[in-house]
Amino acid sequence: MVTTIRGRLIGAFCGFFVFVFGLAFFNWYSIVTIGQKLTVNEAFEDLFNDILEARRYEKNFFFYHDIDSLRENLVYLERIEKIISQSADDIVRVVGEEDYVRFRQDWTTYRTILQFAEQQGLQHLPQGQADQVRSMGKRIGDFAEHLVKRKRERIHLAVTRMLSVPIAFFCVSLILFALVGYLFFRKILRPLSLVQQTIGQVTDGNFHPIDYSEKEKDEISRLIHAFNQMAIELESKQEQLVQSRKIAAIGTFTAGIAHELNNPINNISLTAETFLEEFEETLTPEGRELILDMLNQAERAAEIIKNLLDFSRSEMPVMAPLDLKEVIQKTIRLVRNQTFLSGIKVNTVIEEGLPKIMGNTRNLEQIFLNLLLNAIQAMPQGGEIDLKAGLEPDNRQIRIDVKDTGSGIKPEQLEHIFEPFYTTKSVGRGTGLGLSVTYALVKKHNGHIEVQSELNVGTTFSIYLPVAPSDSVTA
Known part of the structure; x- marks a missing residue:
């Protein structure tokens, strides 16, 4: 099928359809993916903002020894824990398993110390624990900021990739249309132009076949092959027509000769028969043989004339x-x-x-x-x-x-x-x-x-x- 122009065109259009369908599917997938990434990014930003709020209340607790600030800090820690639990898989995909485990350890240490302080009703922590809380808080804050940044980079990359699709579509379409145009010109227009020129030569009596060396058996090659067969047949028929005209001319000529010779031959035959009947008794054997030979030759000449008349007869027989x-x-x-x-x-x-x-x-x-x-x-x-x-x-x-x-x-x-x-x-x-x-x-x-x-x-x-x-x- 692909060896024919029809098959190639169908293949090209099917390929173009598959390409357009693939492009549409890619765009749909990209939009859905970007939507999912934006949702995840919102969760990461909520995580980052909640960590910042928790750290703000942490600082208030350290500076003002305000137990209410500690309680507000723990409220945000609960929200942060919920976000971390829901987004654990997304976090791992962005930063990797190792960084996530380290973040989880820092987060657990940070939360455990502050929960202990709230349970004990402490208004200030020992210097060692306070320094540890500040260090863990900074590390989980930096992690959340890094997480948001990495997620934004991924969203930006997805958007950039999506924006490059129309350019790729244009380039592929251009290549495809160029291939179809080349196929149309080389396989259709050029051979048809060749056929048109040769047909013009046929009207002038030139029945030379088209010199077409393409090995592929497509519709155009079959058309040219049929045309070449027709040209050969026309040339043969023309030769037959010329021969028929020659035969017709010979027939007319021989008919005239046959009619002119018929009467003398009949007279010779009748005279010889009469002579043989009247002088049969007085004829010598040699004379009789000569007259019989004359009759045989006259009969042969009559047969030739009959053949000439049959050959020259042009009327159609009754069927x-x-x-x-x-x-x-x-x-x-x-x-x-x-x-x-x-x-x-x-x-x-x-x-x-x-x-x-x-x-x-x-x-x-x-x-x-x-x-x-x-x-x-x-x-x-x-x-x-x-x-x-x-x-x-x-x-x-x-x-x-x-x-x-x-x-x-x-x-x-x-x-x-x-x-x-x-x-x-x-x-x-x-x-x-x-x-x-x-x-x-x-x-x-x-x-x-x-x-x-x-x-x-x-x-x-x-x-x-x-x-x-x-x-x-x-x-």
Whole structure:
């Protein structure tokens, strides 16, 4: 998924969403934490203030020997004890376990001496204890002041960290947008600009594929690959169009020649037949052989003219739903005598229940007849012809294979065999129009023809014809 532009964009937006969510969570956590720190700091400040008040009453007690000041001091000591008990964990987190234990010891000593003085009703303490109280009081006061200071530093650090978040958010957003912009330009805009330029060249007749060397298989690379395939196909179709125009021009030319030659050939044939009938008794064997040769050549010329006319015929045949099996069997009967004389066995395998095809009976017979005659001529010493017909997996086409066991066709000749007047046969044995006519007739039936051949193994012609629409069959 991450190899596609869509996946990268989704990943980028998901990353941005996670980042924003994380930022929001961090801000919420920071605010909650700062609130907690402020609450703890208030407790520490209360502790510090209460210690200052307790020490003020302590000084009054020492200076004025006022027992009421001592009692007020003990009231604050109770409040301080409560704060210390509630905030013990927070104090440890700020100053550490060791300093807290030392503070607790000093606090206990300080409180114990003053409680003893109040219980005994003493208005003044011995000098040693008084000095100890003053020393412990100063130490717990300094500790409370240090505690408040440390807590304020932590709050200040948390606030500073929180204030740095928007800057970090801006920097990360800038980097993310830069990456998305780079991806958009490099992976989308630049290739699309390349496609746009190439499309402009296509309109000028330049069908060169786009030179795009990116290895990643994203949407743009697939688009360019499809465009390159289209360009190659267009170039191929253009070549086919040029070839079709050449064939059409040749067809027009040959049609004119065929019509001009047809009448003289017929006259020659009729004259030779008449001469043979009227002077049969007076003809010498040599003369009879010459006239028969003349008739054979006239017949051959007539066959060539017929092929020329078939090749040049451009009107669309009348189509009707046909049973392909009947057409094939009828065509095989036409060549049965030739296959028997040539020692060729015809193996027919036609799938049962084949749907009908839209076709012209005469044209289809001509297609199969041409292929069968080609196969027969390719096996002068005999062999086998396998004729198979079956429905393709897509149920839209019927495939007909005509396979022979002849000498095969050379690879360099395969690409030319459907061209007019091109033949692989020896001089005098073919006009080079049979396969051209076959190709044209298959195209008129909205089908296509393929050929595979291997030297000294044989040749297979495969014809694909579309199945007739159901509405035309039932009509």
